[in-house]
Amino acid sequence: MRAIQITEFGGPETLVVRDLPDPQPGEGEQVMDVLAAGINYADTHQTENSYLAQQTLPMIPGGEVVVRDADGRRRLGLLAAGGYAQKIAADPRRLFEIPDAVDDGQALTTLVQGATAWHLLRTSTHLQAGETVVVHAGAGGVGTLAIQLAKRWGAGRVIATASSEEKRALTLELGADIAIDSRVDDLKGALREANDGRGVDVVLEMTGGSVFDQSLAALAPLGRLAVFGMAGRTPPSPIDAGKLMARSTAVIGFWLVHIVQQPARLAEAVTDLMQLIAGGELRPVVGATYDLDHASDAHRALLDRSSVGKLVLDPQA
Structure with a gap:
């Protein structure tokens, strides 16, 4: 089979296509064709070995x-690794069946990014009716x-941030009430201005650095900031527990692995999202599709923040 195999850690240039033996199934597993990978x-x-879990080569x-x-x-599932390939070995009983009304790209939006968005709002920040929500990277897979x-x-009120006029227009189409430029110097001020001068209640943050710091400062009393990534590769400033207490604010970390380790909670989100998509009540935004030879371009698009929506890999192309 053809697959991307990484033999050294680094950037997109490490994504090299190789001819490899087909995977060998374990107990209860089948070798199945990969129709699409997220x-x-x-x-x-x-690929950088900069994630929370250490990788091996x-x-x-x-x-x-x-x-x-x-x-x-057609079935949908999460694996530890191995998705950038024409075949994988997996236990079909651990995978989700995909409704006919949901295509491959749409189905992929419900897993990593969909379940993250679902649980950030429901499980981590406990969104309450009437609250103001800030969604950073609003045109991305989680954000949309x-x-x-x-x-x-x-x-x-939903306030979305995005780096281009096109992306901000998309967030408004999806239901955001206000879209602001994520590159503004005074992000705290822009967020409060978008909320009629008041602090915001919930922030979904995955950039790090100054975006985290200013978003935390923009919270209203009892506000919650959920951090689920560090796309900017720059850590935020140390958190002052006294300042959190003084304003009754919270910083909540989120890593989808802990939801995956509780299959019922993952299934709750994925099943709900799949039903909403099948019924036309939720619009998944599927962006570009890449073949194996251009997988590195997909990673570059993520890193330079030029991508929109869910990026898909077609290993059979």
């Missing part, structure tokens, strides 16, 4: 796949779904 920010950390990256099982049914879910679950 491409995520976490994959860029995986050689490695086939990618943990999010749509496959066809022995009965011809988080905007829609926040509105669906009663947010009083």
Whole structure:
């Protein structure tokens, strides 16, 4: 089979296509064709070995796949690795069946990014009706779904940030009430101005550095900032517990691994999202599709923040 195999850690240039033996199935597993694989920010950390979990070489990256099982049914699932390949070995009983009304790219939006958006709002920040929600990177895979879910679950105002006029227009189409330029110097001031001069209640943050710091400063009393990534590769300033107490604010970390380790909680999110998509109640934004030979371009698009929506890899192309 053809697959991306990494033999050294680094940037997109390490994504090299190789001819490798087909995977060998373990107990209860089948070898299945990969119809599509999801491409995520976490994959860029995986290739750098800069993620929360340490990686080992050689490695086939990618943990999010749509496959066809022995009965011809399309299934969706998360793996530890191996998704950037034409075949994988997996237990079909651990995968989600995909409704006919949901295509491969749409299905992929429900896993890493969809379940993250779902649990950030429901589990981490406990969004309450009428609250103001800030969604950073609003045109990205998590952001496009988080905007829609926040509105669906009663947010009083959704403020999206994005780096281009085109991306900001997309966030407004998806239901954001206000879209602001993520590159402004005074982000704290811009967020408060977008909320009529008041602090905001919930922030979903995955950039790090100054974006984190200014977002935390923009919180209203009892506000919550959920951090689920560090795309800018720059850590925020140390958190002052006294300042959190003084304003009754909270910083919440989120790593999807802990949801995956509780299969019922992952299934709750994925099943709900799949039903909403199938019923036309949720609009998944599927961006560009890449073949194996251009997987490195997908990683570059994520890193330079030029991508929109969910990026998909087609290993069979």
